[in-house]
Amino acid sequence: MQFETKGIDNDQQLKLYKAMLMPRMIEEKMLILLRQGKISKWFSGIGQEAISVGVTTALKASEYILPMHRNLGVFTTRQVPLNRLFAQWQGKASGFTKGRDRSFHFGIQDYKIVGMISHLGPQLGVADGIALADLLRDKKRVTAVFTGEGATSEGDFHEALNVAAVWDLPVLFCIENNGYGLSTPTSEQYRCEKLSDKGIGYGIEAHTLDGNNVLEVFSKVDELCESMRKNPRPVLLEFQTFRMRGHEEASGTKYVPQELLSAWAAKDPISNFESFLLEKGTLTPKQISKFKEEIQAEIDRNLQIAFDEPAVDSDSNKELGDVFQKFEYEAVNHGSIVKKIRLVDAVSEGLRQSMERHNELVIMGQDIAEYGGVFKVTEGFTEAFGKSRVRNTPICESAIVSAGMGLSINGMKAVVEMQFADFVSSGFNPIVNYLAKSHYRWGQNADVVIRMPCGAGVGAGPFHSQTNEAWFTKTPGLKVVYPAFPYDAKGLLATAINDPNPVMFFEHKALYRSIYQEVPSDYYTLPFGKAALLNEGNTISIVSYGAGVHWALDVLKQDEGIDADLLDLRTLNPLDIEAVYRSVKKTGKLLLLQEDSLFGGIASDIASLVVENCFEFLDAPVKRVASLETPIPFAQKLEEFYLPKARLMDAIKELMQY
Template sequence: MMQFRRNSLSNEQLVDFYKKILLPRMIEEKMLVLLRQGKISKWFSGIGQEAIAVGAALALNEDEWIMPLHRNLGVFTTRNMPLHQLFKQWQGSADGYSNGRERSFHFGSKQHYICGMISHLGPQLAIADGIALAHKLKREQKLSLAFTGEGGTSEGDFHEALNVAAVWNLPVIFLIENNGYGLSTPANEQFRCENLVDRAKGYGMEGVLIDGNNILTVYDTIKGVRDYCIQQQKPYLIECKTFRMRGHEEASGTKYVPPHLFEEWKTKDPVINYENYLLNEAVLTNESIQFIKDEIKHYIEEELAIGFAAPSIVVNTANELKDVYARQSIVNSQRSTVKRIDNSDPGFSSSSTGGDWGEARFINAISDGLKQSMRHHPNLILMGQDIAEYGGAFKITEGFVDMFGKERVRNTPLCESAIVGAALGLSIEGFKVMMEMQFADFVSVGFNQIVNNLAKIHYRWEQHADVVIRMPTGAGVGAGPFHSQSNEAWFVHTPGLKVVYPSTPVDAKSLLIAAINDPNPVLYFEHKALYRSISGNVPDDYYEIEIGKAKVVQYGEDISVITYGAGVHWALEYANLHKDISIDITDLRTLLPLDYDAVKRSVQRTGKVLVLHEDTLTGGIGGEIAAWISEHCFEMLDAPVVRCASLDTPVPFNIELEKNFLAKTRLDACVQKLINY
């Protein structure tokens, strides 16, 4: 028999709780009817689990962020999201919460402090870390709460998020809905510990196991845990035992579940048991219950009528492309303080800027740009492995802790995925974030967060991701296959990201400032071999260069070399050694978005094009540029476009093997092939 303890709750509150838990149940029952009638296409049912979602939403303040999952309709309804708007979302209508771009609960609403999931289950946990960190930094008495299922606890993101929350003492609640099955896989095939909450101790946090079908237990527990997290500034793990009475989604069925489990859990129904409790306590009568049900039924029918009346979506390609990126003018109020350099032409003179310029190495220019950005943006947080007292693997942030403090210059555990997710959480709460990947190679373990969370979130529900990820990249320093890769092409394929790759100190500083000013996620590649080998004239003041604009390094008439990064210096070195060839050199600087106009102008000047990059040949950016030139500039060409790239092998350690690997070794042969065509 389920035991309910009302504690200090009034009759009015108990009745309100009943209405709150009954609403998602009745909506779901209606959705199942509509599904059978073919009026909706898919449904993830939370029948049997309503007490957790409703109890959690009731226990938190309305301005505290919740990261829910598929079966948490009660979070959305308890936060008073209108059903007609939710229904439009489920139907893919233009005036749903994601303009028809997302399904079911894969969306968020800043108005309601809800950040919806992505299908990968684990990444939302780290977003809760970032939001909790934002509250901590702002000295706010708030927390965040993230849902996960028992299956999701097997993901590395679960471990990383809990570890970061514990290490950083973050006020966040991790709530496990243990319904026994990850789709069809039972819990005994997912983990071996007796209870998932036992893992809390391993992270140095407290945890509790509760009956997830008792709404008063859920509410009272989370209410108390909320107070603990805020007062102690620590995270907490709650495991809720429950059961879903439908399939993972309706099409999957429930044949894999032993029938006796349905009989057992039917007696633990969270809605029926709570209703019986209110009847037994004379808080409600059968007549008042029927009145509430009639009232909710009427509300559902009214709201669905509005939802069904939504006009069919009108496709607008221009809007689809426009909404991939956040517009700077909307979210960045401090842009008026920055000056812009246009050094895209070789005739540019630093004297035209009116400011002081001085000689600086590539690495110092990056450090200076970062330092000035920290001064101009008090809400800018730096995160990365060893970036605080140690100053980073390459000493770019050396001395920053003394200047800006440990709250803003944060060492991180070795968990790239969680830190990218935390960066997004900070952005949701109004912070700017620069995360340093110690080496670009290590980005692979944070890949999902970047390409599926950061990149897509503005297109999905108009939430910007104000995050820069610095990526020390490239070969030429004998660092072998895991510290030398050129992996920029992985991200150029991903709409929603911006990819920047400077080759000179002035561009390194000014493009980094521009990246930090930009409200969109920017991957900022910096070539390790250029750090201390390249120097140049750099402005002392706070300048930026427009992202997405290429630079003409030198004009020529015989062939065009279109390149970026170390390739710019290879091309210049080659041109200086071969004065008999008039070489036009274009430095792309930004790889996404690409400056196709600059590419076209270079083709027009020479008619012969060589695309040069350090990345391996197959799948490199050179292929995209060559294809675009063939499609759009074919009549200007006097020869086929030639690509010069590194070998299709991992980057070898031995210096001689590495030289042979690099594209520079084949540059002369490629130029001669083009000249002699």
């Protein structure tokens, strides 16, 4: 291994050497503790320390870095307290996830570190969002994000590189090419000669470096970061290295040829650098002993602190209380000036007024800029707020949702428009696994609203007509809002944007231009978790949301003899279940109406809750009315048959006569 100092002075070289020693010695101790059963799992980065240490040393302390599970050197180089790291790996309360997650699945805002999730790919898009926030604020910072050679096959990798390239984001994409994705060798992972070649297709500057040579890593990254701060742009780096132990310790390395292990063992980043420093007299054997004694003492001292801490304990209030960031709802009352507008206008007006109120709110979506979005919700927004805040995106839902998370991590707000709610499936992973879980895991909120134009009734067929709220009401950590009227849509959207938690905001396409209402012209908010009682009666309770509310109103107009309470839920999480209970206790009969297909929808859960909590008040079985258990058909007659509207009157009469 050839080391070139390239102007790196002796003090910095010793600093790099000590910085590599620390994670190596911690890992060696962790492997002992693993065999003793004192920690449950370990993902070893032995042999890869030069990458973590070199990259982290080259970055400024104010610059975010997003490591993987073999990047212990990132944490130690940023001097994260060891006792808390040890507590994290033991599942103790003083760790960074209160025992709720393991390994390096956490972040630490104080150290500008954002940890990975097991799905790997989304963190690349998160880095895009962090860098975007810095770019918009003209902070002249770099964001570094790590991934492995295996994860470069994921769609998120390609989406994130594409977004970074198109937007000139100062992201340093660091690929640790360590030979194997678990047991799958690189020959079965990709066909290009070098992973840096993947940068070519995105117009990104790319380099391949010796990942075991700490001086090469540090000097090149330092040079690139200086350039990227002055001239913001993404850079792709491939670090060639090797994983000397199993993917995790239980995996072992039997699938690796011994000659390959031996060859890479000879390229060990620490022993080679140590020999270089000894040879040129920068380091002495006495110093080596001293460094190791100091590090070992620090490890032992902090391990004891972690061991002395009792096992984590909790209660349901504490666990449930950490799912969302605390949000103190601020009621903003409207004035007396109103105008009759459509639901689509109310959404647009609410979004525009929120953009005026929050200077660091960014809207992202396909065709939302000059074109104004396919439903024209953001028409005129670029003239009002500029293209930096109203951003057309490539067709890459996953990376854009992740970028929204990155904006939140860096202190901004994001609204992401799904062109159609159906397309959210392409961004499903970061929503349910990143946005929804981050606050519970490590206290990081996701200040992101996902706008979801949804619903049938417009002849759009199976891929543009779904109302898929049940995908998200099932996921703890997401708030789900589904207004049926313009007044509610405007006020609830304002609250959704104020709320620092992830909100899925459903907007029914068939209601966009068919439902009018007198709506206050100025800014106002409405609270989540408050159902609206639209009609009062004593014989039956009808509970619905979205288009179902209007179907129920139509039925009540058709037959004035139906003596019904009609509840519009407005928000599905939080759910105003108490309003449902009050109505059922009064009427004794409950009909739940949803546009979604029957099985597994929100109506099923409400039915169960009512049976569990109001059984003695029921005079009939709870009845659910919903769409057929088929995909949504295109032809008008088929779509009408699919939807429950035509079956609603008969269902109500049947229940009333029970």
